[in-house]
Amino acid sequence: MMSLNGSSFLNNALSGTSRSLTQPQRRFLAPGGVVALSSNGRPGERNVTVLMESTLKEMREGASVVEKDSKSTVGGGVEDVYGEDSATEDYSITPWSVSVASGYALLRDPHHNKGLAFAEKERDAHYLRGLLPPVVVNQDLQIKKLMHMIRQYEVPLQKYMAMMDLQERNERLFYKLLIDNVEELLPIVYTPTVGEACQKYGSIYRHPQGLFISLKEKGKILEVLRNWPEKNIQVIVVTDGERILGLGDLGCQGMGIPVGKLSLYTALGGIRPSACLPITIDVGTNNEKLLEDEFYIGLRQRRATGQEYAELMHEFMSAVKQNYGEKVLIQFEDFANHNAFDLLAKYGTTHLVFNDDIQGTASTVLAGLMSALKLVGGTLADHRFLFLGAGEAGTGIAELIALEMSKQTESPVEETRQRIWLVDSKGLIVRSRMESLQHFKRPWAHEHEPVRNLVDAVKAIKPTVLIGSSGAGRTFTKEVIEAMASFNEKPLILALSNPTSQSECTAEEAYKWSEGRAIFASGSPFDPVEYQGNVYLSGQANNAYMFPGFGLGLIMSGAIRVHDDMLLVASEALAEQVSQGNLDKGLIFPPFTNIRKISAQIAARVAAKAYELGLATRLPQPENLVAHAESCMYGPSYRSYR
Numbered sequence: 252m253m254s255l256n257g258s259s260f261l262n263n264a265l266s267g268t269s270r271s272l273t274q275p276q277r278r279f280l281a282p283g284g285v286v287a288l289s290s291n292g293r294p295g296e297r298n299v300t301v302l303m304e305s306t307l308k309e310m311r312e313g314a315s316v317v318e319k320d321s322k323s324t325v326g327g328g329v330e331d332v333y334g335e336d337s338a339t340e341d342y343s344i345t346p347w348s349v350s351v352a353s354g355y356a357l358l359r360d361p362h363h364n365k366g367l368a369f370a371e372k373e374r375d376a377h378y379l380r381g382l383l384p385p386v387v388v389n390q391d392l393q394i395k396k397l398m399h400m401i402r403q404y405e406v407p408l409q410k411y412m413a414m415m416d417l418q419e420r421n422e423r424l425f426y427k428l429l430i431d432n433v434e435e436l437l438p439i440v441y442t443p444t445v446g447e448a449c450q451k452y453g454s455i456y457r458h459p460q461g462l463f464i465s466l467k468e469k470g471k472i473l474e475v476l477r478n479w480p481e482k483n484i485q486v487i488v489v490t491d492g493e494r495i496l497g498l499g500d501l502g503c504q505g506m507g508i509p510v511g512k513l514s515l516y517t518a519l520g521g522i523r524p525s526a527c528l529p530i531t532i533d534v535g536t537n538n539e540k541l542l543e544d545e546f547y548i549g550l551r552q553r554r555a556t557g558q559e560y561a562e563l564m565h566e567f568m569s570a571v572k573q574n575y576g577e578k579v580l581i582q583f584e585d586f587a588n589h590n591a592f593d594l595l596a597k598y599g600t601t602h603l604v605f606n607d608d609i610q611g612t613a614s615t616v617l618a619g620l621m622s623a624l625k626l627v628g629g630t631l632a633d634h635r636f637l638f639l640g641a642g643e644a645g646t647g648i649a650e651l652i653a654l655e656m657s658k659q660t661e662s663p664v665e666e667t668r669q670r671i672w673l674v675d676s677k678g679l680i681v682r683s684r685m686e687s688l689q690h691f692k693r694p695w696a697h698e699h700e701p702v703r704n705l706v707d708a709v710k711a712i713k714p715t716v717l718i719g720s721s722g723a724g725r726t727f728t729k730e731v732i733e734a735m736a737s738f739n740e741k742p743l744i745l746a747l748s749n750p751t752s753q754s755e756c757t758a759e760e761a762y763k764w765s766e767g768r769a770i771f772a773s774g775s776p777f778d779p780v781e782y783q784g785n786v787y788l789s790g791q792a793n794n795a796y797m798f799p800g801f802g803l804g805l806i807m808s809g810a811i812r813v814h815d816d817m818l819l820v821a822s823e824a825l826a827e828q829v830s831q832g833n834l835d836k837g838l839i840f841p842p843f844t845n846i847r848k849i850s851a852q853i854a855a856r857v858a859a860k861a862y863e864l865g866l867a868t869r870l871p872q873p874e875n876l877v878a879h880a881e882s883c884m885y886g887p888s889y890r891s892y893r
């Protein structure tokens with residue numbers, strides 16, 4: 252049976268992996284929550300004050316208290332003084348080298364800066380007098396002011412840049428702003444605006460936000476990883492920039508994607524920012540426009556392929572494991588499909604890897620379908636599915652639907668796949684095309700005459716569900732949607748392609764051309780639509796619902812491999828979060844406002860499955876996994892500095 256991981260890996264995973272810990276490394280948190288606690292051992296990187304021996308002694312004693320209390324609920328997790336992240340770290344600490352930022356350097360340290368929110372006492376204690384105007388404000392007022400400022404920008408890219416500047420200046424404020432205003436700001440830090448940011452990344456580039464690993468670093472990738480200031484990394488999002496959203500090859504400028512995804516890992520899933528590492532692998536680009544662009548920031552050469560590509564990726568994967576251990580989660584993002592499937596299959600048995608475009612999207616869309624069934628009726632097996640786009644997203648979703656159907660009906664997946672059809676750029680995928688098909692399309696080559704275009708495929712297959720995953724905008728034409736509406740009372744239409752410019756249709760088109768009967772969701776958000784006196788709200792079918800909670804579940808259970816069954820339970824968890832009130836409005840996804848609660852539910856379900864499958868290493872299993880997930884989440888409120 253084909254698997255979303257490319258192979259059946261469970262046995263390998265259980266027998267072939269070591270559960271030993273890597274070198275002791277830990278970010279030191281002193282008792283009482285003092286400022287700027289970094290144990291990266293690089294004095295001079297931030298403006299440091301070398302501590303007096305007495306203070307060090309106090310910290311050592313504090314450390315031993317932390318150590319003593321470290322028999323935490325989840326073996327290996329160490330209670331930190333803030334009462335968060337307690338279950339997401341493993342290593343004991345070596346607190347001999349401590350940096351404390353103060354004064355001007357403190358205001359320039361995004362991890363600890365609070366701007367005008369430094370209290371009077373803190374201004375005295377940390378040499379801030381005179382460096383700030385007299386007023387002291389709270390974080391809520393800072394948020395109010397920032398939202399006012401951001402709303403004044405008319406151009407989304409300006410809002411994006413304002414957000415990135417804030418992240419560089421005051422990390423906690425950035426996350427508080429994003430969490431408190433998630434519906435409004437998600438389209439800025441994520442799709443669609445992040446797409447434009449990637450296209451212009453060379454021009455707007457200001458600060459390093461992640462690691463660039465290019466062919467120039469071949470043979471030295473481990474050293475490059477060690478240049479990153481944070482040591483206890485739990486999640487890496489990596490791209491090689493070849494398929495950025497539906498915008499194609501953006502080479503090195505794809506960096507905006509790992510940066511954006513990881514800011515959602517923190518804001519939506521509660522993974523602390525210091526544990527997140529965005530990486531872009533630069534093997535060149537085939538984008539002629541970028542190669543000629545004087546502001547392009549990447550290698551000015553055509554893409555390396557074949558052995559050269561495979562060797563660089565292999566060195567990268569090995570270095571990550573060597574540097575961060577067995578349990579660092581590596582999320583592949585926006586690779587072209589000719590590499591994405593192979594990387595997932597190759598490293599799925601040796602690393603904790605997750606392909607967001609294949610697996611995260613599949614789990615999200617399956618959740619949307621599960622809740623949509625409450626509106627359209629029937630079970631999955633009662634429906635017929637047609638995809639436009641047979642790449643990572645399309646075949647990934649198709650496979651997970653087939654897997655779920657197979658479980659529900661207790662019939663082989665080869666049978667349930669027969670209810671699912673895909674169209675690629677050459678037309679309907681049919682048996683007669685088998686020889687020329689890429690391997691991931693072959694399971695979908697059913698017996699049928701060739702059909703050249705989508706509208707004819709819709710008329711021939713008569714799907715109840717139409718899913719766009721082509722990256723090609725405006726492909727759900729009036730004729731296509733009218734055809735869907737002609738034989739479905741409530742046609743279910745998902746236009747997944749990002750950003751908005753690549754969406755298969757707009758929300759307005761879906762409602763108008765179906766006479767208001769479509770149940771519609773899209774990868775990038777659309778505003779509410781007014782049609783014939785009614786207001787229609789559409790949901791956002793985007794893997795952002797899934798990967799933050801899914802990743803949290805893996806990390807908090809210490810999972811060593813991803814398993815398809817985890818994707819299925821995550822879908823159920825997300826579907827359960829869609830309330831009757833949401834459904835009544837035609838929404839098949841819950842609003843993002845409650846996303847942290849949703850992520851905790853997903854995380855709990857994923858972790859429970861990891862324990863059940865014997866893939867979890869943080870033992871014993873906590874009793875209440877939802878509460879545990881919530882307790883693990885990073886909170887962005889300011890800390891008091893003594």
Ligand SMILES: NC(=O)C1=CN([C@@H]2O[C@H](COP(=O)(O)OP(=O)(O)OC[C@H]3O[C@@H](n4cnc5c(N)ncnc54)[C@H](OP(=O)(O)O)[C@@H]3O)[C@@H](O)[C@H]2O)C=CC1
Binds near residue numbers: 497588608750
């Ligand atoms: N909403 C979400 O959460 C997600 C959305 N996406 C979006 O989905 C889109 C596709 O991503 P992904 O699957 O990774 O990309 P792939 O490149 O892997 O697949 C694209 C598929 O679409 C087909 N295609 C392209 N243009 C056309 C066309 N005009 N008519 C018919 N078929 C076409 C391709 O055909 P062929 O194989 O013949 O070249 C290919 O099968 C992107 O826009 C991406 O942003 C992706 C992941 C998550």
Ligand SMILES: CC(=O)C(=O)O
Binds near residue numbers: 442608749
């Ligand atoms: C959402 C996403 O991952 C994509 O469009 O690629």
Ligand SMILES: [Mg+2]
Binds near residue numbers: 585607608
């Ligand atoms: Mg993606």
